[in-house]
Amino acid sequence: MVGGNISMSNRLFYVAQYFTPEPYLKDINFIKSLKDKGWDPVVITGFPNYPKGEIYSGYKNSVFKIEEMEGIKVIRTYTYADHSLNVFKRILNYLCFGILASYAIFKFGKKESFYYVLQSSPFVIFTAWTVKLFKSKSKTLLDIQDVFPENIRVSGVIKQGWIINILDFILNNFYYRFFDFFVTVSNSFNKIVQSKGISKSRVLTLYNWSMVEADGTTSSDNYQFAGNFYNIVYAGNIGVHQGLSLLTDAYKLVQEKYPKIKFHFFGDGTDFEALKSKLKEKQIHNVELHGRVSSTEISKYLNAADCLFLHLISDPIYESIIPSKLQAYVEVGKPILGGIQGEAAELVSANNLGEVFNSEDNNAMLKAIEVLYNMDASTIEKILNNSKQLYADDFSRAAGATKVDNFLKQNIVN
Structure with missing residues (x-):
């Protein structure tokens, strides 16, 4: 997928289902840290609704809404807000973002850009497919918080082993291979990702930092x-x-x-x-x-x-x-x-x-x-x-932003 260093602009699209003002780790402060290091970031996210599954006061759900947050352009997509235990509704919640975030990339994304995708569900694969089809000179990075299908097995939502095996085949062939780079939250996750046929040079271990920070x-x-x-x-x-x-x-x-x-x-x-x-x-x-x-x-x-x-x-x-x-x-x-x-x-x-x-x-x-x-x-x-x-x-955000910046620049010639 990646043939050595690549020439690309400093444009960075950060795609995350949850973002400020929601209490989520990689927030506006993380994006500002990357901007301070020379990146030109744009955020693609949903309307804030976490953790209760209700759109925050002051926001009105719509297909797209563009706002500026502390000097950062934020594109919000229509959100099916639900965080209940209803499996069907939760799937709709994730599927809706996967599809509309992909459409936002098609509509607002730029060529020769970097797309940093924070994993919220397997449906974020739609964003990678969109980049490959319509922004072919761009590159993608998947920030892995949970390794699929391993975490699906642990959750107990699907108990049949044969279904897990089918999911593993699908994910290995139609999910991981469509991203160019990866971030994992532990060295152990790093090794699991490598076991799926991904070279060591394409995977960065990036510990999460404190939500209080x-x-x-x-x-x-x-x-x-x-x-x-x-x-x-x-x-x-x-x-x-x-x-x-x-x-x-x-x-x-x-x-x-x-x-x-x-x-x-x-x-x-x-x-x-x-x-x-x-x-x-x-x-x-x-x-x-x-x-x-x-x-x-x-x-x-x-x-x-x-x-x-x-x-x-x-x-x-x-x-x-x-x-x-x-x-x-x-x-x-x-x-x-x-x-x-x-x-x-x-x-x-x-x-x-x-x-x-x-x-x-x-x-x-x-x-x-x-x-x-x-x-x-x-x-x-x-x-x-x-x-x-x-x-x-x-573990600090400052250390994390530096690691991401160095990792991207090792593979990108501006």
Whole structure:
């Protein structure tokens, strides 16, 4: 697909289903960072509706709407807004964007440009096909957040193995091969993409950065949780993949052995009600469910924590995933309690950022908490320093924008 370096203008079309003002990672600040490095960016996106599936106040759905946001041209396409658990409606949501974003490329796109496509569903392949057909001297990059069909298998939406195999064949032959370059969120994902017949030189590992940083917020207050407790904070989606309802025995064990430890969960999701029900059933009182809070507000809770908690269910695919909340935790610099595996666990352990335990293992979680609870001040200070250094070098938006810029310029002669 790519024959050495290519001659191209500095035009860059960033195609993403979700964008500012939605709370999404690669936002207006990321695009401004690329503009500062000499790129001429245009954004193609939908009308803001995430996470509730309702068009934001101040916006009116239409086929196309062009606006300027902080000096960046933003083209919004008609959006079928839905984030329910209805599979048919969710498919329509993704399909609608895939088709209309492709039409926007046909209508507004330019030749000899670079098309940076943020993956939201397999339907973004329509954008790559459109570029190949109508902007043939342009190049495309797919920013992979989830490797298909592996994440479809894990989601449980499709359980039949033969269907997954068919999807794998289709994706390998009609999806990945139509993009020129790739960005992955972990080294493990990088290797999976290479296993699909894509050369190493065409794939960049780009760690996600903190959503708190994406909002430009810092903790300037001195918020503290009520009472004299050791506060363990979880912030993010409470879904089946996070499996927090599978750890109620651990919460119970902590409650019985360490009454001065309290868990604070911020967020909601498909596992929220199951978790709430189990906490009530088992009379667990050391877990507070705060619900969803804004990304601008969450920073004060993260900074008030004694320990930051994350967990993913036990599945081989999660050995390749670095959860986005891990980056936010690293930026804050508090000790991390991680029920994680693979590359994410290695990052925490290798950089001495806290304690990890096997996913879904309640007894191992208790032991990890005991280590963190009894940690001395000097060790906590070392974790802070290690975290700040790791974030600046590998996880920050500034580091990410530099990596993207260098990767593109290695393959493009302006």
